[in-house]
Structure formats: C-alpha cells, structure tokens
Amino acid sequence: MNTKHKIIFGNCMEMGDLDECSIQLIVTSPPYYNAPFDYDGLFASYEQYLGVLRKFAIEAYRVLAEGRIFVLNIDDMLVNGLKYPIVADATKIFQDAGFRYRDRIIWKKPDGYLRISKRSGVILQNPFPMYYYPDNLLESIIIFQKGKFDYRSISKEIRELSKIDKNEFQNNNWHKTLWEMTNVLGKITSKSSAREIKEFNSACDFSKSNQEIIEKLFQEAKANNFEVIIEGV
Template sequence: TMKLLESLMSEEKFTTKQAAEFLGVSTSTIYRMEKENLIESTKTPGGQRRFLKEQLAMYLEKSKHIKAPQNPSQYKQQTQPKNISNINEEISTSHRIIFGSCEKMEELDNNSIHLMVTSPPYFNAPFDYQGFFEDYETYLNLITAFAQESYRVLQHGRIAVVSCDDMLVKGEKYPIVADITKTFLDAGFRYRDKIIWRKPEGYIRISRRSGVLLQHPYPMYFYPDNLQESVLIFQKGKYKYPQPDERSKIDIIEFQKNKWYLTVWDMVNNLPSKNKENNYPAAFPDELPYRIIKLFSNVGEVVLDPFLGSGTTTKVARQLRRNSIGYEIDSSLMEIIKEKIEFYNNFIFTGKDTIEFYDRAEGRIVEST
C-alpha cells in the first residue's frame, strides 16, 4: 500500500481509477463525489477525466475522519463542517450578506473586521465583464473607494487579501496588479507579500493570444497565454501576537503536503460547467479563501468579502467556524448564494449558525434564519 501511495504521489494528475485508489474508495464513489462537487476534474482532449493530486490530497486531509459511503445521500450527512479540520463544533457563527456597493460599507463600524479576502471584478474582461466599466478610470475609482473602506473597517495589524491580475482588453494590457498595489499603499496599508496562483494548463478559458505566433512564426508576434493570478497580501500596521488560540492551530501536515509555504500555489480554478453557481463570472475556488482564512484569522473572528459574487467566502468561512460579512451589488444572485452555502439544508442553518440577507436599497432584511 505504501509503495502504491508513493507511486501515486509522484503523479501530478490521476485517472479515475488512480483517484479511487488514492482515496481508498470505488470508482463509482469517485463519480458520485464529483457530482456532489466534493472534488473536481478536468478533461483531456479525448474527453477522459483527470483529477489533480493536490486537490485530492486536500480532500483526503479534510475527510480523514469520514468513512466513504456507498449511498450518495450519506455524503450530505457526513461531510458537514463539524468534520473539517477538527474545529470546535460547538462554536456558532453568524453571516450577513448585504446587497449594496462596497464603495461605502456604511453598515460596518471602524476596526470591526479581522480579515478581508476578495476578488474584484476583472476590468472589462472579454469573458465575464465586457463593457461593464465605462473606462479604466471608472474601474480605478471603484478600487480606490474599496481600498479606503477596507482600511477603515479592518482592525489594526490585520490582513487584506486581493486576488487579481492584469487584463488584456481590445489589444491593450492594463497593469491592474501594479495599480491595485499602489492604491492600497496610498490607502495606508503595508505591502506584506504576494502569492502567485498558478492554474492548470488545461484551463479552457485562456485566450488564444499564443496562437498568433503559430500563424506568424516570426519575431514580435509573441503573446503568452495567462495561467496565473496574483494574490496580493496587505497589512494594516503591525500585528501584536496574543496568546495562541489552540482551536485555530494550523494543520502542519496539510501546510506541508499542499506546499502553502511557497509563493506559488497550484490550485484548480472554477471551469465553466452546467452548475450555475460555477458559471458566475470569476468565481474563485474554495481552496483560495480556505487557505487565506486558516492562515490569517482565528476561529470565531469576522471575515469580510466586499465582492462576494456567488458566496464562496461565506461558504468557506462558515465551514471554518468564522463569522462573515459579504457585499454584492447584484441582488439577483441571492438564490445562487443560497445554493452554494446550502441555505436550505436544515442540518447547517439551525439555531447554531445564522444568516441574514439585507437589501440596502430597500433598507430591510429580505430573509434570515
């Protein structure tokens, strides 16, 4: 068995059979796990499934106390947050989703947030936001207001994380990473670090820029395809380290196995699918806020996502026993958010965990538990 695992760990991608052997389940269980969105796969040009080693290793670590069931309905009962990372199950969490712009987060007090993690909309991205912003100056005005408000609401010493990247629009490359960095520094933040999120080479939404050289194999026709995103890490002042909270202790095995210690993180992105929540523009994978929340916040603290989108940060924050607040301008996403966070699952939103949807324009709570 050890030789088999060592052999599998040397592979970057697994077939369905190899994935089943790695997790110790049947191939039919692998298919059910994929259907339940517990794991994801990519497709080869021939249409065959491939599963990333690191994603399976992460799932295995999270689920090490769960016996793989043969009945699909048992997954919904066994994969609840009480099994994730051995976190104290008795801690209740509360979550608030505000339909309104984060340019003015008037619902939040100064110094009330422990961690901010988000991914702003891509400037007029051809796939997701074509023509969304009138011009680049309008986009930067949004970023400026968002940065200033993030600084106001964040507690001293705490972290703000922004996932973004430069954008090619109609032949012009916009230096979004540099401009967001400068904007956050101007708002008062310290520049702490940068992580490169490297996506799989099979990412099917990449541009066809590199194809230009194939058509014209001469100098000056080179335009590379982008398979990365920048995860910018800022800090509001310096942090005073308190007595450690044992409930929030980071799993060193997970940290080392998935190479969180590097400045390059290999993570599976959300590919277009029939699942409407994954088709939401620029939805980042659960793994990104999962790492950030574990590395930069404690159990019971408050996580903010000013560009909530389909609700990924809310979902992961609840699983990790953190409270959360999210801002989203599109109230039509309410049902998509509910689906992602399993709002209708009575096992989750009981008297222990609560959630509230607030519409700023209407000035009222539109739904809550």
C-alpha cells in the first residue's frame, strides 16, 4: 500500500498548519523537566515547563479528531535533589484541556539502566533508616482520549485490514499495564565509560517498538486514504 509522509517543523504550542480535528493519533515524548543528562537548564522554572504542557494540551485537543487517542510518554523527574510530580501534574493538565484519562501503562526498563543518578547508593553508604532513595527504572505511558470513539464509523473492510494479531497481543503481554523493554543492547557496569552510558541511555529512550505497538492498538489501516499522526512532538 502506498503511503505519504510529511514532516512539519514547528511549535507544538501553535500548530496553525494543522486543521481542527484533522489528526487521528498523537504519540509524543516531550522533554523531561530539566533532565540533567539531556535538558539541563532548558526551562527557567517548573511553572514554565507546566505552562508549555498546558498550551500543548489545548492545541493537541484542537487538532485531534473526535474519539481519538493522545499518548504521552513522561515521568517524574529528579532535579538538584528535588522530585517533581510531572505525571500527576500532566494528567491534570490534559484533563483540564478536555481529554478523558483512559489508561496508564508502566514501561519497565532493563535492570541495568542508570540514567539520572544512582540514588540507591545513599543507603549503601549510610545503611540506616531514612536514607532510602530507590533507583527509577520506570516511565509512564499515559493514554488520553478526546470524547468517545464511534466504532460504527469504521467500515468492515478497514476493520479487517486493521485486525490485531491475537497471538502477538498475548505473547508480548500487551494486555498488561506493565510493558518490559527488551530491545537494548550492551551492558552497563561500574567501569563503563561516559560514552557507553550515554549510548545505553539513548537506546532506552521511548523506543520505536513501543511506538509501533501503540499504532497497532489505536490506528486503523486506510484502504484509499491516509491516517494522520503526530509523533515525537
């Protein structure tokens, strides 16, 4: 089947190039608030960061078609010793913009994943109560929906073209709210170089496999026209 691809470079807070209700699926993993390894100092304050999310949520709601899905890969962030509740704040922001909170998938990364800090090392140096800080191996994939989807709007032909492989669905545990990432090469140890750690962390970013799963679950095929998707905003 022939497909047409178009990339638009622009501001996610002002998507004037996109018509109202013209997008069938949005999948995005926005910058994490001032993440030390990737976005250190990008935002002047946490309120500024939340302000960007608010404007984006409003625009996303405008361009997304009725009944369609918005997927947000995001998680809480530790910056300069302070933990920011990004998941809770982002969920409220998107609900306030009009989205319905549909579900939350927990994405578990490999046990050897080390990104922002080795927080658990604190209790090894001070093995006493109140020194416990766990290492985070999880990210959130939050699923929102704009209104209700009209299942009758999809023809029998399109439904058959879009059919999900039940064996793939069950064998890969897509039916669970915990997805484990397995497509990471290499291993990180205490002797790993900064370059090796950076490459490992990059491989652990929101993976293509996760994106493909989401598209299979929420995007139907088109026989004669195109699904329009926003990805990686």
